Amino acid sequence: MVAADRQAGTGGYGSLNGTMQAFLSEVQKDLAQGMLSPRVLNDPDIHRAELDRIFTKCWVFVGHVSEIPSPGDYVLRYVGEDQFILARDEQGEIQLLLNNCVHRASPVCRAEKGNTSHFRCPYHGWIYKNSGEWNGAPHRAKAYRTIDTARWGLRKAPHVDSYQGLIFACLDPDAVPLREYLGDMCWYLDVIFGLNEQGMRAAGDPHRWIVPANWKSGAENFVGDAYHVQSAHSSLGDIGLIPDNSKSVTETFHIALEGGHGLIAIPKALPEPFGVGNYPPEVTSTFDLDRLDDDQRAFLESGYGVVGFTIFPNLSLFQAPGSTEVGGFPAVNTSLRQWQPRGPEQFELWNWPMVWNSAPPEFNQASYDAAVFSFGPSGVFEQDDTVVWRGGPMVGRSAFARQDMKLNFQMGLDGMSDYEPRPDWMGPGEASTSAFGERNQRRWWQRWSEALASS
Known part of the structure; x- marks a missing residue:
């Protein structure tokens, strides 16, 4: 792929460049004849496109209900290459929370699993409930008197659901329901x-x-x-x-x-x-x-x-x-x-x-x-x-x-x-x-x- 194409590139959620679109058309034609280009198994641009267009759009397995049976239980999981906290909050609801503080992006959870009611960022001490809600910071009364707490919680997967104990999440707000996806x-x-x-x-x-x-x-x-x-x-x-x-x-x-x-x-x-x-x-x-x-x-x-x-x-x-x-x-x-x-x-x-x-x-x-x-x-x-x-x-x-x-x-x-x-x-x-x-x-x-x- 030439440099101009790479700059147009597949990063983010924009349109695919012409070179990639042409390649995918070739893939579909080849599959009808029972063939496939080896490029699909090692290409940085394809990999970036997969992260943007498959792992943010499809329902992805993140764990089993038996791994987080009680309120406060959590494990660290991945969707694509992004790390998330799979947690059961205090109300018993399952949450999938991006493991990055919304202040300076430091991971707020550093243990692979455990039980907690809150996650605290090690950088500036911002605190989040296990539901993802913002719940405080050091010297809040002086530093954040008027902060919009509803706006600054951990970023959540918009859809989390389970079937037969298998927990899936989808990062696309417009996704079809899980059962429809599984068919x-x-x-x-x-x-x-x-x-x-x-x-x-x-x-x-x-x-x-x-x-x-x-x-x-x-x-x-x-x-x-x-x-x-x-x-x-x-x-x-x-x-x-x-x-x-x-x-x-x-x-x-x-x-x-x-x-x-x-x-x-x-x-x-x-x-x-x-x-x-x-x-x-x-x-x-x-x-x-x-x-x-x-x-x-x-x-x-x-x-x-x-x-x-x-x-x-x-x-x-x-x-x-x-x-x-x-x-x-x-x-x-x-x-x-x-x-x-x-x-x-x-x-x-x-x-x-x-x-x-x-x-x-x-x-x-x-x-x-x-x-x-x-x-x-x-x-x-x-x-x-x-x-x-x-x-x-x-x-x-x-x-x-x-x-x-x-x-x-x-x-x-x-x-x-x-x-x-x-x-x-x-x-x-x-x-x-x-x-x-x-x-x-x-x-x-x-x-x-x-x-x-x-x-």
């Missing part, structure tokens, strides 16, 4: 998290570490890429941790939803006495499927489950039976995963193992252990994925590759593979007969390009 994904969140009234909880603090890759590689992977398991994770099959890793693509299938959301679904993996969702009897006995509609019950009673999803832009999930040893007890483990951008060449990966409030402690411990063993800073699956994703920034910055190289996203197009619509699907969305396709990934990228091109 048919709500149906699948019900069959994952809504199996009883007690629900699930985060099993401790999220694990966090830096990955030398672009955040979009993780989001795209979990929205539909089951094809990589047979190759990237082949060593796990060799040692027996995955009984038959070819089933990752031959038995799983995709569900594509509107809005760039998508899922990877699986048939029943474990025999009796393991029941709904591959859970053992001591866990399934706590479920109340009458909470669900007929089609949701049919989904579960037919043995289907969700092994992965991505909610656009950057929240994913993994759920599958797993163990910490070959032949060990196969406990279903569930992890929420978020791809937090930290520039175009790296992201911070956040991982929340989840457990059932109603399940026996022994099962929850086995589930947590399996989750950490699979996905986490030292997870056996994690190491495989984060190594191969490093190629994105490499090719994205390559002057040679950016001349005319295209990444291939053609699987499933025009009869190229065994990939057909699944007839008589009982759930919402478009289900496929196999995972030999990249429809979900193409739709995620289409949603990405549309978000960047929108005003």
Whole structure:
């Protein structure tokens, strides 16, 4: 991009320059043919545009209700690269507050989590309630006799809402409601998290570490890429941790939803006495499927489950039976995963193992252990994925590759593979007969390009 274009640039909320608009038009045309420029995986201007046009406009996951159960509880979270305080105020309402004093911008909260009724800026001592309201300053009677206290509170996210315990926020005052944004994904969140009234909880603090890759590689992977398991994770099959890793693509299938959301679904993996969702009897006995509609019950009673999803832009999930040893007890483990951008060449990966409030402690411990063993800073699956994703920034910055190289996203197009619509699907969305396709990934990228091109 030439210097004049950079000055016109994508910073702020103004119109995109002509060069960027032309590139996004190229992306959309390429996607129709199953191709994508590697530039999307490493470009400072694209990254700036993402922060301005995706992370300030979309509903973004910021935490789970179990992390802030009581008034005064708070944790630090991110929307894009901006740090926020996710707090439950004295009235029990959930707030998302920009962690910057409105006097001289110093962070007002310096602990990752805690419980407090107020936040005090360390610079000049301005004080804010945990609802974000301005609540005083040193020598107020002499220094700020006529200050408009309603005007000078911490900046709040205009929209904060939750579904099935998942807390989302949107920084756009004109955003659609959360349930409308999630759309048919709500149906699948019900069959994952809504199996009883007690629900699930985060099993401790999220694990966090830096990955030398672009955040979009993780989001795209979990929205539909089951094809990589047979190759990237082949060593796990060799040692027996995955009984038959070819089933990752031959038995799983995709569900594509509107809005760039998508899922990877699986048939029943474990025999009796393991029941709904591959859970053992001591866990399934706590479920109340009458909470669900007929089609949701049919989904579960037919043995289907969700092994992965991505909610656009950057929240994913993994759920599958797993163990910490070959032949060990196969406990279903569930992890929420978020791809937090930290520039175009790296992201911070956040991982929340989840457990059932109603399940026996022994099962929850086995589930947590399996989750950490699979996905986490030292997870056996994690190491495989984060190594191969490093190629994105490499090719994205390559002057040679950016001349005319295209990444291939053609699987499933025009009869190229065994990939057909699944007839008589009982759930919402478009289900496929196999995972030999990249429809979900193409739709995620289409949603990405549309978000960047929108005003």
